[in-house]
Amino acid sequence: MHVIATAGHVDHGKSTLVRALTGMEPDRWAEERRRGMTIDLGFAWTTLGSGERIAFVDVPGHERFVTNMLAGVGPCPAVMLVVAADQGWQAQSAEHLAALEALGVRHGLAVVTRADLADPGPALSQVHDHLRGTGLAGIGSVVVSGRTRQGLGELETALARLAAALPEPDTGGAVRLWIDRVFTVTGAGTVVTGTLTGGTLRVGDELEAGGARVAIRGLQTLGEKAERVRATARVAVNLRGVGRGDLSRGMALVTPRAWLPARVIDVRLDPAMSRRREEAVLHVGSAAVPVRIRVLGPDTARLTLGRPLPLRTGDRGLLRDPGRREIVAGLLVLDVRPPALRRRGAAAARAAALGEVRLPDAAALLRWHGLLTAGELTAMGCPPGGTPVAGDWHADPEHWSSLARRLAEHVARRPAHDPGITVDAAARLLGLPDRRLAEALVAPPLVIEGGRVLPAGRSLPPAIATAVAKLAADLAGRPFAAPTAERLDELGLTGRTLAAAIRAGAVLSIGKNVVLLPDALDRAADALAALPSPFTVSDARVALATSRRVALPVLECLDARGITHRVDDDRRALRPRA
Numbered sequence: 001m002h003v004i005a006t007a008g009h010v011d012h013g014k015s016t017l018v019r020a021l022t023g024m025e026p027d028r029w030a031e032e033r034r035r036g037m038t039i040d041l042g043f044a045w046t047t048l049g050s051g052e053r054i055a056f057v058d059v060p061g062h063e064r065f066v067t068n069m070l071a072g073v074g075p076c077p078a079v080m081l082v083v084a085a086d087q088g089w090q091a092q093s094a095e096h097l098a099a100l101e102a103l104g105v106r107h108g109l110a111v112v113t114r115a116d117l118a119d120p121g122p123a124l125s126q127v128h129d130h131l132r133g134t135g136l137a138g139i140g141s142v143v144v145s146g147r148t149r150q151g152l153g154e155l156e157t158a159l160a161r162l163a164a165a166l167p168e169p170d171t172g173g174a175v176r177l178w179i180d181r182v183f184t185v186t187g188a189g190t191v192v193t194g195t196l197t198g199g200t201l202r203v204g205d206e207l208e209a210g211g212a213r214v215a216i217r218g219l220q221t222l223g224e225k226a227e228r229v230r231a232t233a234r235v236a237v238n239l240r241g242v243g244r245g246d247l248s249r250g251m252a253l254v255t256p257r258a259w260l261p262a263r264v265i266d267v268r269l270d271p272a273m274s275r276r277r278e279e280a281v282l283h284v285g286s287a288a289v290p291v292r293i294r295v296l297g298p299d300t301a302r303l304t305l306g307r308p309l310p311l312r313t314g315d316r317g318l319l320r321d322p323g324r325r326e327i328v329a330g331l332l333v334l335d336v337r338p339p340a341l342r343r344r345g346a347a348a349a350r351a352a353a354l355g356e357v358r359l360p361d362a363a364a365l366l367r368w369h370g371l372l373t374a375g376e377l378t379a380m381g382c383p384p385g386g387t388p389v390a391g392d393w394h395a396d397p398e399h400w401s402s403l404a405r406r407l408a409e410h411v412a413r414r415p416a417h418d419p420g421i422t423v424d425a426a427a428r429l430l431g432l433p434d435r436r437l438a439e440a441l442v443a444p445p446l447v448i449e450g451g452r453v454l455p456a457g458r459s460l461p462p463a464i465a466t467a468v469a470k471l472a473a474d475l476a477g478r479p480f481a482a483p484t485a486e487r488l489d490e491l492g493l494t495g496r497t498l499a500a501a502i503r504a505g506a507v508l509s510i511g512k513n514v515v516l517l518p519d520a521l522d523r524a525a526d527a528l529a530a531l532p533s534p535f536t537v538s539d540a541r542v543a544l545a546t547s548r549r550v551a552l553p554v555l556e557c558l559d560a561r562g563i564t565h566r567v568d569d570d571r572r573a574l575r576p577r578a
Helices: 014-022 030-035 063-073 092-104 120-131 152-165 344-354 362-369 373-378 397-413 423-429 435-441 464-473 485-491 497-502 518-526 538-544 548-560
Strands: 002-007 042-047 055-058 080-085 108-113 142-143 176-185 189-196 200-202 206-209 212-221 224-226 228-230 232-241 250-253 260-272 278-284 285-295 300-311 316-321 325-333 372-373 393-395 446-449 452-453 508-511 514-516 562-567 571-574
Touching: 002 014, 002 092, 002 152, 002 250, 002 372, 014 042, 014 055, 014 108, 014 152, 030 325, 055 232, 063 092, 063 285, 080 092, 080 120, 092 120, 092 212, 092 316, 108 120, 108 152, 120 142, 120 176, 142 152, 176 232, 200 212, 206 260, 224 228, 228 232, 228 278, 250 325, 260 344, 260 373, 278 372, 285 344, 300 325, 362 372, 362 373, 362 397, 372 373, 393 435, 397 423, 397 435, 423 435, 423 452, 435 508, 464 485, 464 497, 485 548, 497 508, 497 562, 514 548, 518 538, 538 548, 548 562
Parallel strands: 002 055, 002 080, 080 108, 108 142
Antiparallel strands: 042 055, 176 189, 176 250, 189 232, 200 228, 206 212, 206 250, 212 224, 212 232, 260 300, 260 325, 278 285, 278 316, 285 300, 316 325, 372 393, 446 452, 508 514, 562 571
């Protein structure tokens, strides 16, 4: 299926043309049919002689309903620009073309209607003149009459050519369905409609809408029930788990965890704003959201949105001034998680960084952010191509080298008798969000011994290092099976020897004769997170595969660190993790 939006001045025959092509009434409301003017979005569809299925989003042409028009055109990959032969190019023809240009629509067809009422030549010439220099320059054109059906055969042929030229959608990607209608169906519940431009919807799938989890109860496309709908398509989605009042036009159904709700974004403006503005309305997809504008450079700005939207690098939108009824600029989203601008000169520096690339890729995002996970990069619109530095973390090479230098310099400044810095402390020192990153930064001349970062020449005495290595071997399979006092004596980890190992951070002592490895408490918190909450000491003992002698001091240490808390005398629960 292919989805095409109409565009053009009010009363130029858009709906009449769609009606002639499809045999369907696109105007849904009695008020629209009474006034002979489209007010809201209309929908109709047909199958061409070539076999191509075409769905039309019929948009209003009156200037008072430009917001509705933008909601319909925003998600559509192609447009049918309509101009009446008896009226020629008009004000809304120009505004609609400006909107299409700002939104980056590059596929379309120009249609001169009402050829039975006037010579279509002048109108056709005007259309080509106005399209010259825009992204729609060179598109095909057809002359028709919806009333007499003159030229409809040529129009169908031209639509088939247009459909064949449209890029293939990514049906395996994450779903983002911009909602353009919300209604209820008796016996079915809440239904939303929209244009699916990427991904695949299936009955039973779970999605998110406004942060709430919803499930697909049923699907329809072009009036037919379906178990699965692939992009590109007009689709109606029957949802479970949400009421009509919870959803509205401009919200989006999205694949969970695949999008980052953006409240602040950095964008490139095209053209640059001719006059400075502090506020406007952002139109993207079917959404219309008020924004505050902070100009960064000649053609870049930071927008603070009135509500979060699921956006990605590379998304197109436009800014409109509703008071002056004019389009301010088109925009390209560059960054959906931009860094804060706190220092003097930060805005100018940010503008310079944004100006280095036309469309950011993963390398550019890493230059700007330093560290990002593969999931974050993908959700921001730029899947990573390189090798992670630790876990699924990717790093900008220059930033990573700087972190390594800072860690080495810090450790080198510590006195000779100092036992070193723990891996967790190193992560805090460098502002790292994951201790694995600190571990990965340790390279000669640094080493990790006993959970601490040391210069390679400053390590535990050989006898103590050997004892710690044997303890680690004992605990390899069961990390909470703390050795008995007798075993500690066999290992030589008693008295001053044990105290030295504890000072060096090589072992962790959490009670009388309860000695574990330094990461034991972190591992315990991970294991307890899998338990139903709240849990008892007995539950914890089983989860940790240890005895009450060990489980109880482990829980007391976790209490002291604020990782767990008592619910009552016998039960505990984990506190939410940041």
